[in-house]
Amino acid sequence: MTAEAQQMIEHIVRLIRKPGLTIDENTPLVSSGLIDSMALVDLLLKIEDLTHMRIPAGKVQPKDMDTVAKMFVTAQRVGKPRK
C-alpha cells in the first residue's frame, strides 16, 4: 500500500470517529453505510491534496469513491493538473 493510501485510511478513520473500527484499501465505505454522501466532499478534498490534482466532481460518481483503492484509481482517471 502506498503512503498516500495509508494517509487516506487514517483520514477516514478520524472522520468516522468510531472506536475500534478498522478499514483497509478495499473496505466498502459508501455502500456499507459507513460514510454518507455529505462526507464525500471531505474525501474528494483529501484526495486532491494527496494527489496534487484537481478532480472535477462532474466526472465522479459515489461508487467511484466506495473504497480507498477506487478513490486513487478515480483520481488517476479524471484528475487534472492544478491550475
Next chain:
Amino acid sequence: MAATMTGCRSLIDALAAAPGDRPFVTAWIDEDERGNVTFAEFRRRARLQATIFCDHGVMVGDRVIIIMPQSISAMTTFVGAMMLGAVPAFLAYPNFKVEASKYRSGLAGVTANLNAKIVVIDEEFPDDMLGHVSLGAETRLLRAKDSGGPGADVKLPELANQAGSLAFIQHSAGTTGLQKGVALTHAAVLRQLEHLAEALKIDGATDCVYSWLPLYHDMGLIACFMLPMVCQMPVVMQSPLDWVMQPETMLQIISEHKCTLAWMPNFAFQFVPRRTPPSRWTQYDLSSVRAMINCSEPVRSSSMQEFENAFSAIGLKRGVLQSSYAMAETVFAVTQSDISRASGPERIWADGQRFRSAHLIIPVAEAAPGAVSFTSSGRLLPGNEVRIASDSGALLAPGCVGEILIKSDSLFTGYYNRPDLTAKAIVDGWYHTGDLGFCLEGELYVIGRKKDLLIVGGENFYPQDIEEIVANHPAIHDGRAVAMGIYNPDLGTEDVVVVAEVGRKELLANAMEIEREIRNLVVGGIGVAVRLIFLKPPKWIVKSTAGKAARSATREKLLKEHPELNVES
C-alpha cells in the same frame, strides 16, 4: 411580470410565449463542459419528445414516470409529456447503494398506484440496473433518445382548455414505499408561480436562477424549473450529487453566470462555507445574487449567519438571505419573507421556559436568560390562509404553538389514487401540514414537525421504513427498533440515529458486527447512512400501552442516557 402569465391556461401556453432566442437551461458539468438550450431549442426538443410519446400511444391524462439523471433531456421529456396533456412525474434515479430488489419494489408500488402507461429511462441507464425497473404488463419501458439532433418540427394534437386538468404529479418523500403522489392542476401551478414571481419581483430579462436541487423535489421542480420556464428566465443547474461532492462549484457557477436567485435547504447554508477551503473563497464573487432563499427544513438563523459571515467579503449583500415555507401539497411556497428587508427574515426571542412548558411564545429581550430564538418563514403569499390548531383541533391565538393548517389557491387536488390519504390530509378545505409553528404579527414561524419525519440533507424519510429494516435483523427483538432524526450542528441537518433491543443480552458481545450488518441493511434498503446505532438489552425501549415501541418516549430516554446527543439549538 404577472402580465406574461395572465391569459395562459396552461404551463405549455406559458412556455410558448417565451422569446425563442433567450437562454433557458444551462446544465453545468464542470468548467470545460456544459450544455445550453434557448427557449426555442427547448420547445423543439420537447415537441420531438412529445411525438415519440404519441407514437407509443400516450394520450391525454396518461401518467408518464421519468427516471433520468438531472439533465436538459429529463426536462424536455417532462414537458414533452405535458404537451400531449399527459401527466408526468419525476422519480429519483437509482442510487448504487440501494439494492436492486428494494428499488424495484418501491418503483412497482409507485407505477401501480399511478397506473403509469410509460416509464422513461435515459440512454445511459446502466444495464446492470435494468433489473431495477422491470414492470407489470400494463406499463411499458421506454429508453429516451437524446433529442439534441435535428428533427422535423412536428405538429401536435390541439388540446382543449387545460387549466383544470392535472399538469403533473410531485412526490413528497424520499422513500418509495410510502410515497404519496401530489396531483397538481395547471391552474394551481400557474397561480402559485404568479404569486411567487410577484413576491420576488422577478424579471426574466435580468434574473437568472442557480440550482443544484433535484427535479423530483418541489424546490428543484417548481422554483428552479417551472418558475424559470413560466417567467422566461434562464436557469443554470448542476446535479445534486456533483454539488454535494464539491459544494464549492456553487460559488463558481454563481460567479461565472452572475446568477441572481437560488433556493436551498437549511443545511446547505453551512455546508458550503465549511466544505470550501477558505483559501479559495476570494476566487469567487457573489455580488450578483439578490435573493437566496432558505426553505424545506426549519430555518435556523445560525446557519444563515454563518453563510453571510463567510461570504460578505466576496460580495454577498446584506438582506440577500431570505426564508420561505414551502411544500409539494401547495405546489410550493405558502410564505415568503420580504426580500426588500435589508436585515433578512424577522427574528424573535421568547421565554424558553414558557415555550417548553406551555407552548407559548412570550417575547423577551435577546439577552434575557434562557431566551430561545426563532426565525420567521415570512408572510403569507396572496391566496393563502393559515390557522394554528391544538391537538384537539381548537383554533389557537397568535403566539400559541400548534399544528399549521393551510388553505391555498394553489392547493393540490389530492394524493393520486389515494382518496383515503387525501381525506385525512384535507379537512373542510384546510390542509393539515403535520408541521408545528406559530403566527406572530403576521409572520409565520415553523418550528418542527408533528409527524415523525426525518429530514436528512433536505430529503425526507419515514422512521417506519428504517425501523422495519432494523427489526428484520435476526439479533434484534421483533418490533423493538426506533429510528429518529437528531440535529447535528456540524452539518446543519439531522443525523439518522437508531436504537434497537437485542433479543438476548449475550448478543451485545457481538455489537460491532450487528451494527455493521444493520448499517448495510439500511443503506441497501433505502440509501440513507445511519450515523449512530445504539444496541440495548431486552426491555430497554419504552412501549406504548398497545405494546408498540413509543418513539417520543424512547427518544427522551436515549437523550437522557446519552447527554452528548442533546445539542438541539
